[in-house]
Structures are given as structure tokens and as C-alpha cells.
Amino acid sequence: MRHLSARQRAGQILLYALLIAIAVVYVYPFLIQISTSFKTDEDAATNGISLLPQVWSFAAYERLFANSDFPRWFFNSAVVTVFVTVGRVFFDSLAGYALARLRFRGRSVVFAALVAVMSVPTVVLLIPKFLVINQLGLFNSYAGMILPLLVDAAGVFIMKNFFESIPASVEEQARIDGAGTFRIFRSVVLPMAAPALVTIIILSFQGSWNELSHFIVATNDPALTTLTKGVASLASGQLSQGSQFPLKLAAALIMTLPVAVMFFVFQRRIMNSTEGAVKE
């Protein structure tokens, strides 16, 4: 490569040192989390910063899996996430396709309403959502946990943008061959939309797995507690006397794993999807 002067080289080294230092600050907390989950309570309380447990202890994990509702929480989170993700992939792409390609009266009104909906802050909807879920008799049910999350305006928006970016010629050909609209959608359009669908899968998986506030207002039955709600209750002292950080950190760690795995599998895709979302 280019020849660097001594000054440039020093600058270069300084830059790397700085970036590595920042990276350590960003990553070290998670390493502490992993190691602390294998520590004893006293070890965690006295050696908060060390990465090696004095004695390896699996007590936190035994407690979580053998002696608590943790497996139940995990199951509930998994159920909600699967249904929400499948629902969003299907309904978001249907609506996105209709808004991008099909000509019908009122299309622009539907689209404008969608954009308006996207700008309503979710936290403002806490009490309102409870009111409707309660009124419909969906309080404390999987339906009440899943249905309100089943579609999302942002996902429709992403799918619409995607369909507008691919040429319509293939569909036109299928149409001329006499295929119906849904048939075209299922066997011609959806396969082409795979990249955008992956984006929807990532976003809805992450969104519903990490969702907290909706489940707080939709349920209060312990049997329907999700991971986020359960771990939040752990943090505020349920199930534990004193601080018991290894237990809490182990629970938070297991909760993070599925999202972390997905992140590393789809890493390239996640980085690009965010780019796609801004470009509009």
C-alpha cells in the first residue's frame, strides 16, 4: 500500500488503540455477564470485575431450569415469537404487495393511514391497548398477546418499498398466462421477495422476543409470563433473597442467546437491512 510517514503511522496506531479501547468497553460487559453467571453469590458480590470465577458454580442454571418458572417463560416467549413472525411475514407482504402493485380505489388513503399509524409512540398506547384487550375479553390469553402484534406498519412499509424496486414484467407474464392475483402472489412474487422477507423475519423475531410493555398490559396470569416479563420480575427481587446476581445474569444471558445467534447468522443482512430502511 501507500508509504506512510512516521507521523501518519503514529496517528494510525493511535486510531487503532482508540477503536480497540471503545470495542473493549462495548464487549466487556457481556463477558462479565457470562462469567458472573458461573460464580457463587459472594464471589459475584466481591469480584464484580474479574472474568474468572474463583469456583465454577452451576447453581444459577440448576435453579433456573429445575426449580423455577423459567422454562415456562421461555416457552411462552417462543410461542408468541413464532406466531408473530409467521403472521408478519404473511400479512405484511400481502399488504405491501397490494399497496405497491394492485390498483384499487382508496389505496392512497390506506397508505397515508399507515404512515400516520407509524408515528404514534408505542408507550402512549399502553393504557389504550389494555382497554381494548379487556373489552374484547382477550385479557390473559395467547390471543391477546399475539393478535395486536400480528402486523406492523413498518414491515408493510418495507415490503411495499421492496416490491416497488423490482420490475413488474414477470408478474405481467403470469397474468397474461391467466393466473389469479393470489396465485401470482404466492408462486411468483413471494419467492422473488426472499431478501425482504428475511428482513421482516429478523425484525419481527427481535421485536417480539424483546417485547415487554405489551405483555405487561395484556396479561397478569403467571402461566402466561414471557421471558422479558419474568426476568424483569427477577430483577426487582422476586424468587431471590438479597441480590443473587448470578441467577439474574444467567436468566438475562439465556434470554439474549436466541437474538444473539440470529444476529451472528444474519449479520450481513442486518447491517444491510438498516441501510435499506433509511434510504426510503
Place this chain on the structure above:
Amino acid sequence: MATKARRVGSSGIRRGEAAAGWLFTAPVIVVLGLFLLVPVLMALWVSFSDWAGRGSPFAGSVSFVGAKNYAAVLVDGGLATRDFGTSLRNNAWYVLLVVPLQTVLALFLALMVNRSVLRGRGLFRTAYYFPSVTSSVAITVLWLFLFSATGAVNGVLGWLGIHGPNWFNDPRGIVHLLLGAFGASDGPAALTQGGVLGVSWWGWLAGPSIAMTAYILMAVFTTSGTFMLLFLAGLQNIGGDVEEAAMMDGANGWQRFWRITLPQLRPTLFTVLTLGLIGCWQVFDQIYTGTQGAPGKTTLTPAYLSYDTAFRTQEWGQGAAIAFLLFVIIVVFTLLQRWVLRDRPVSRRRIRAYEPVPAKEGTR
């Protein structure tokens, strides 16, 4: 309806398209209408009613009370007003610190990671982005540990000879602490006498409490990665030709950043500031998981207060009123920020500086 549809609607190939269009969008319309539009209207009614949480808010026993709930929160001067004022104070300091810090840090990281000479760019990018994918609950649990009295943060501060505070249990405001260091531990009478929303002027100036500061650091830690990606996308869109030209003309790195790169990043900057502002006024998950407003109500936020007032205190009307006030705050701030960052007519000298920049905003 179908008879007046465009001519294509009745021709062979496009037959049934209108019906399909409505059918395809129906699930989205129904779900969003039912769980978004209807709820907002219902809550609007509740905020003007004396509904106490039992039965339907539309039952005959529930009556219209006018602006009573809004008055309790805004002007009555009782506990509800004081709590709302306190939560606004806390959240305002949070916004004031988090938004600039996360934006500057994200932009800095993006500029560094975007340098073509940098090796291991992907690795750095992954490290900086990872905290953004984890859930707010998991991060809060981790943060409670890191910032505990004997935690890692105080451990590091100890190496530097600083005795760290008991972060999440410390209600002292950092501006008050700073002033106290200069001997001004009690506010002047002019500031402690008067006030607004049940909080004295001196109370408004307290700054974020030490507990809130830990949340502020957490917000910067978890969002800077996301916004770094947005800035990276923006940087890749503007390309390097203009910057190269400026380099040829002898502009140094600092000049190139302020005169070339930053003006071209304006649309991304706008997005980042808007998302940051909206997100920062909605702090809920962290407070619910962590401190629930404690210590001394210094981590109370309007979003959490709205939830707490409705679901715990069972003052549903007031809770809904707080939610709508929060909505208004978010809208006002978004508009204000849009106005501040609007495209201004630029001076002739500036125009000359920008002249060679081609319009890039519309390109994909």
C-alpha cells in the same frame, strides 16, 4: 363502487384487482384499526371520564368529568402534579444528555469505521452494534450489576482512586452536586420559592440524579450502534468524489468534515435526531425492570408514571391524561426539531462553499 372503477379494472387481465387489493390489505387494516386506532379513541374518552378500572368504560355508571384529570396533573398542585412535574424534569435531563451524546458518538464511530484504510472494519462494526440487538430487560439486569456498589464500574473507578457512588440508590442530582462543590449547596430563595408543576426552579435545575445518569450511560451504550449503522449508510450514499476534490484543494480533515461531509449527511442526521428524541421520551422498559422510579422519584418518567397511575394507583383517567400529554410533548419536540433543522436560506459566502456539491438526496 366497482362500476366507476378505472377502465383497466374491468378489462380481462386486471379483473378482480380492486377486490384483491382490499382483501390483501384487510388483515393489516383490521388489526391496526382494532389495536391502535380504537384504543386511542377509547383512552381519549377515559382521560375525560371517572372510570375506575372496573367493567366497561362505556357503562352507564361512568360519567364525563371534563378536563378534571388533566387539571389534576397540570394545575392542582397536589401529589399528581408534583409527580408529573418531577417525571418531566427527569426525562427532560435524560433527553438533553442522551440525544447529543448518542448522536455524536454514533457519528464518530461511523466516521472511524468507514475509513477505507482501516483493517478489521467488520469486527469493530459488530462489536459496536451488538449491544443494540439485546433486549432492554437483559441490558438493564446487566447494568444493575455493573453499577452496583461493589460492581465493575466502581472497581474501575477505584483503580483511578475514585470512590464510586452507589449508583442506582443515589438520588442526588449531578448539577446540584457540581454547584455544591463550589459551595452553593442551597439554592437562592428566588429559585426555591417559585416553581412550576409542583417542582421548584431549584428542583428543575437539579440535573439527572446519579441513578438516572446510569440509565443515560445505558441508553448511549445501547443505541449508538444502531445510529452508527444509519450514519454508515448515509456515508456510503454520499460517496467520496466531493471529498477527494476538497482534498485536492487543500482542505484539511477538520474542514472536510464540517464543510463537506456533515452538510451532506443532513438527511441522516435528521433521522437520527428524530428517532433519538422520540425514543428518549418513551423510557419505560428500563425503569420498569430496574428502579421503578426510585430513588426519591428521580428515575420516574412520564411513560412509567402513566402506567403506574393507571395500573397500580387505579387512577385510569389521570394515567390516560398523562399518556396524551406525553404524546403532545413528543409531537411538539419533533416539530420543533424539524423547524430548527429546516433548510435555511444560506448566505452567499456559504453558497459558494457548497457550490460544487451535487444533489444526492434523491439517489438510491
